[in-house]
Amino acid sequence: MRISAKGDYATRAMQELAMHYNRGPLPIEAIAGRQQIPVRYLEQLLLILKRAGLLESKRGVKGGYYLAKPPNQITVGQIIRLMDGPPAPIFCVDPASHDKCPVEAICGFQSVWDEVHQAVAGIIDKTTLEDVCHRAMLKLEPGAATYRI
Amino acid sequence: MRISAKGDYATRAMQELAMHYNRGPLPIEAIAGRQQIPVRYLEQLLLILKRAGLLESKRGVKGGYYLAKPPNQITVGQIIRLMDGPPAPIFCVDPASHDKCPVEAICGFQSVWDEVHQAVAGIIDKTTLEDVCHRAMLKLEPGAATYRI
DNA sequence: TAATTCTTGACTAATTCAATAGAGTTAGTC
DNA sequence: GACTAACTCTATTGAATTAGTCAAGAATTA
Ligand code: FES
Ligand code: FES
Numbered sequence: 001m002r003i004s005a006k007g008d009y010a011t012r013a014m015q016e017l018a019m020h021y022n023r024g025p026l027p028i029e030a031i032a033g034r035q036q037i038p039v040r041y042l043e044q045l046l047l048i049l050k051r052a053g054l055l056e057s058k059r060g061v062k063g064g065y066y067l068a069k070p071p072n073q074i075t076v077g078q079i080i081r082l083m084d085g086p087p088a089p090i091f092c093v094d095p096a097s098h099d100k101c102p103v104e105a106i107c108g109f110q111s112v113w114d115e116v117h118q119a120v121a122g123i124i125d126k127t128t129l130e131d132v133c134h135r136a137m138l139k140l141e142p143g144a145a146t147y148r149i
Numbered sequence: 150m151r152i153s154a155k156g157d158y159a160t161r162a163m164q165e166l167a168m169h170y171n172r173g174p175l176p177i178e179a180i181a182g183r184q185q186i187p188v189r190y191l192e193q194l195l196l197i198l199k200r201a202g203l204l205e206s207k208r209g210v211k212g213g214y215y216l217a218k219p220p221n222q223i224t225v226g227q228i229i230r231l232m233d234g235p236p237a238p239i240f241c242v243d244p245a246s247h248d249k250c251p252v253e254a255i256c257g258f259q260s261v262w263d264e265v266h267q268a269v270a271g272i273i274d275k276t277t278l279e280d281v282c283h284r285a286m287l288k289l290e291p292g293a294a295t296y297r298i
Numbered sequence: 299t300a301a302t303t304c305t306t307g308a309c310t311a312a313t314t315c316a317a318t319a320g321a322g323t324t325a326g327t328c
Numbered sequence: 329g330a331c332t333a334a335c336t337c338t339a340t341t342g343a344a345t346t347a348g349t350c351a352a353g354a355a356t357t358a
Contacts, residue, residue, distance in 0.1 A: 001150060001151065001152065001229075001233055001234075001236045001237075001238065001269065002150065002151075002237075002238050002239065003150065003238045003239050003262070004345095004346070004347090005346075005347060005348095006346080006347080008239060011258055012252065012256060012258065015256070015257050015258065025303095027302090027303065027304090028303080028304075029303090034255075035252060035255075036251055036252055038347085038348065038349085040348070040349055040350075041347070041348055041349080043304080043305080043306095044306095044348090046304090047304085047305070047306080050304095050305095057303090057304060057305090058303085058304080058355095058356080059302085059303055059304045059305085059354075059355045059356055059357095060301090060302060060303055060304080060355055060356025060357050060358095061301070061302045061303070061356065061357045061358065062302085062303090062356085062357070062358095063302075063303045063304065063355085063356070063357085064303075064304085065304085076258075076261060080150075084150055085150075087150050088150075088151075089150065089151050089152045090151065090152050090157060102185055103161065103184060103185055105288060105289075106183075106285060106288065106289070107161060107164070107285065107288070108164050108280075108281035108282060108283070108284040108285030108286075108288070109160055109161065109164065109225075109281060109284075110284075111284050112225060112272065112273070112276050112280075112281065112284070113152070115272050116268075116269055116272050116273070119265075119268040119269065119271075119272060120150065120265055120268065120269065122268075123261065123264050123265050123268060124261070124265070127261050131257075131261075132257035132258060132261065133257060134257070135257040135258075135259075135260050135261070136255060136256065136257030137257075139254060139255065139256070139257070140254075140255070153314095153315070153316090154315075154316060154317095155315080155316080174334095176333085176334065176335090177334075177335075178334085187316080187317060187318085189317070189318060189319075190316065190317055190318080192335080192336080192337095193317095193337090195335090196335085196336070196337080199335095199336095206334090206335060206336095207324095207325080207334090207335085208323075208324045208325055208326090208333090208334055208335045208336085209324055209325025209326045209327095209332090209333065209334060209335080210325070210326045210327065210332070210333045210334070211325090211326070211333085211334090212324085212325070212326085212333075212334050212335065213334075213335085214335085
């Protein structure tokens with residue numbers, strides 16, 4: 001019932017990159033600094049996101065990471081699933097799990113946990129990085145028209 | 150985003166006791182056997198539930214545990230909070246947490262996680278053991294009018 | 299070529315989780 | 329009143345996961 005540091009870090013890093021969309025690569029250090037994430041740890045997470053096709057990168061001077069797709073085509077669900085696995089609260093309601101629950105036949109909770117699963121999946125799968133950026137904008141000083149780098 | 154074995158075991162044990170409501174104490178062994186839970190582990194969980202006022206117990210021969218209240222006055226949320234803590238996916242949306250999130254001012258995810266929190270809490274807090282028993286009944290053989298002990 | 303930045307895999311410390319163990323207490327039964 | 333079924337409490341363990349660190353290397357640009 002909880003998002004790991006991995007999921008937390010990865011989502012916030014993605015917000016940072018979404019805010020910077022179409023403004024060239026953003027180096028790991030910049031993301032880590034602004035979002036207060038340990039650099040050496042963030043390295044690993046960005047690599048996972050890259051391998052999954054959500055990010056692209058450029059090495060060397062002026063290099064860094066950037067989104068592989070527009071922010072409105074990346075959902076929070078994609079990031080969380082990658083980092084924390086499926087949002088099912090228990091394996092017996094995880095569509096991806098093939099194990100059969102030994103007490104399924106007498107358990108009244110399966111449908112409860114399934115409701116929870118659907119509720120969570122519904123939220124994270126409909127929320128895109130674009131939405132997240134809008135929400136972040138609303139938090140900034142009313143005067144600040146754009147995101148400060 | 151997941152229920153621990155502790156929460157899983159505790160909820161299933163409570164279902165078992167709810168099914169047996171008003172039929173005298175149910176010994177730990179009986180619960181553990183039917184629900185396939187390690188006996189010595191279940192002992193600890195039932196004690197926690199007892200200390201929280203959800204269960205009462207009777208020692209000695211013919212002793213065991215029984216619900217302290219009718220099944221419709223015990224919610225799944227009470228059990229889960231006891232075992233797995235608050236259903237908030239991250240501390241910054243946990244009303245009980247007093248720590249301030251260091252990136253709150255620039256984070257677009259707070260409201261997303263809060264939606265998740267509300268959704269989960271809404272489900273587990275409105276679902277009672279009575280509901281769970283009904284759901285379990287529906288799973289049993291259509292012919293079986295009552296719960297087999 | 300030198301500086302910068304990503305890439306990769308290995309490694310470790312700390313914590314949590316799930317379970318086990320054992321000694322003790324209470325309540326009925328015969 | 330001994331015997332036994334059953335709950336009570338604390339401690340300990342082993343495995344797994346989590347969170348984070350480290351070192352060496354490869355690509356890019358100035
Ligand atoms: S625990 Fe698996 S169906 Fe309830
Ligand atoms: S991580 Fe705390 S507000 Fe987003």
